[in-house]
Amino acid sequence: xxxxxxxITLGTDDLDAARRFYIDGLGWPPLFEVPGEIVFVQVGYxxxxxxxxxxxxxxxxxxxxxxxxxxxxxxxxLSHNVGSAEEVDAVMAAxxxxxxxxGKEAGPAEFGGYHGVFAxxxxxxxxxxxxxxxxxxxxxxxxLVPVDS
Amino acid sequence: xxxxxxxITLGTDDLDAARRFYIDGLGWPPLFEVPGEIVFVQVGYxxxxxxxxxxxxxxxxxxxxxxxxxxxxxxxxLSHNVGSAEEVDAVMAAxxxxxxxxGKEAGPAEFGGYHGVFAxxxxxxxxxxxxxxxxxxxxxxxxLVPVDS
Numbered sequence: 001x002x003x004x005x006x007x008i009t010l011g012t013d014d015l016d017a018a019r020r021f022y023i024d025g026l027g028w029p030p031l032f033e034v035p036g037e038i039v040f041v042q043v044g045y046x047x048x049x050x051x052x053x054x055x056x057x058x059x060x061x062x063x064x065x066x067x068x069x070x071x072x073x074x075x076x077x078l079s080h081n082v083g084s085a086e087e088v089d090a091v092m093a094a095x096x097x098x099x100x101x102x103g104k105e106a107g108p109a110e111f112g113g114y115h116g117v118f119a120x121x122x123x124x125x126x127x128x129x130x131x132x133x134x135x136x137x138x139x140x141x142x143x144l145v146p147v148d149s
Numbered sequence: 150x151x152x153x154x155x156x157i158t159l160g161t162d163d164l165d166a167a168r169r170f171y172i173d174g175l176g177w178p179p180l181f182e183v184p185g186e187i188v189f190v191q192v193g194y195x196x197x198x199x200x201x202x203x204x205x206x207x208x209x210x211x212x213x214x215x216x217x218x219x220x221x222x223x224x225x226x227l228s229h230n231v232g233s234a235e236e237v238d239a240v241m242a243a244x245x246x247x248x249x250x251x252g253k254e255a256g257p258a259e260f261g262g263y264h265g266v267f268a269x270x271x272x273x274x275x276x277x278x279x280x281x282x283x284x285x286x287x288x289x290x291x292x293l294v295p296v297d298s
Contacts, residue, residue, distance in 0.1 A: 003177040005192045008157060008227065010273055013218065017248070017270040025247025028152040043154045045194035045289060054219070069162065070203070074223035076273075078157065098174025099166070121166040124159055124225075140194060 001091045001098075004080055006046060006134075007127070011054030011075030015039070018051045032144045045140030061117050061125050062104035072123025079127040081134060085114040091128045092116045100126075112147030150240045150247075153229055155195060155283075156276070160203030160224030164188070167200045181293045194289030210266050210274050211253035221272025228276040230283060234263035240277045241265045249275075261296030 012018045019039055022028050031048060033039040037056065043049040054075045061077050082088055088106050095118040096102060103125055106116030115129040133147035161167045168188055171177050180197060182188040186205065192198040203224045210226050231237055237255050244267040245251060252274055255265030264278040282296040 001175050003190050003192045005157065005196060005198065008154065010271065012220065012271040014270060021248045021270050026150050026243065041152050043152045044196055047154065047193055047196060049154065070222060070224050071161065073219060074225060075219050076223060076225055094175065099170045121163060121170050122161040
């Protein structure tokens with residue numbers, strides 16, 4: 001598993017308020033959004049901040065068994081994107097071998113690709129994802145388009 | 150405030166276990182570390198993951214008043230770095246004008262620079278920092294050296 005983070009996803013109980021702050025207030029341009037569900041903003045070279053409703057994030061990411069730390073209940077996921085479903089499986093296996101815990105077995109993702117979730121020893125969730133609708137241009141610009149699931 | 154994240158800081162109750170996972174297990178090279186306190190790993194172009202003891206993170210970042218959401222108690226901080234103390238003040242003011250809440254008034258930072266912390270409407274903490282010991286080369290390589298405080 002290479003050291004790379006492609007998405008930082010924050011789960012919020014009030015997406016409207018979050019949107020008013022980041023998009024209207026700070027003036028950050030949305031990269032892509034599904035009204036009432038999620039908004040994405042590019043926040044660096046190849047890096048995207050996702051603001052998602054907390055219940056959907058929790059339902060999607062799952063929780064590692066047996067963890068009750070504040071890290072494990074933190075409404076956040078870090079995502080490590082790779083180029084294929086096979087690479088997702090390989091990274092999930094490497095994370096478990098290194099001491100991680102499976103939170104969600106790898107399989108088809110709601111966004112149309114393939115993903116799994118593991119937790120680090122503190123309980124922080126990492127998504128390992130292959131998203132055919134996501135790419136990064138040479139200048140770091142993120143492209144994110146919906147794919148058929 | 151430009152849409153940019155330079156550091157993702159995770160607070161852990163067991164830094165040794167986290168280090169065994171990320172550094173020994175996954176083989177990620179430390180960018181810089183203070184044994185027993187904090188370890189930094191570059192995880193993207195100009196992007197650094199910091200793993201810090203949770204008590205120090207909480208003591209340093211503070212909590213926004215009146216918030217008790219799971220986001221506000223999440224042991225994590227996102228950092229937005231700027232080029233001067235004056236810019237820190239300006240970004241803190243912009244964040245408050247946009248609907249953010251001050252968690253820690255801007256002032257000298259323990260790391261030797263100058264910083265403040267605000268929370269977004271959900272309670273997620275953002276550090277706004279000027280760190281003279283931090284820079285990003287043209288190829289995205291992060292340089293992080295201690296500065297005298």
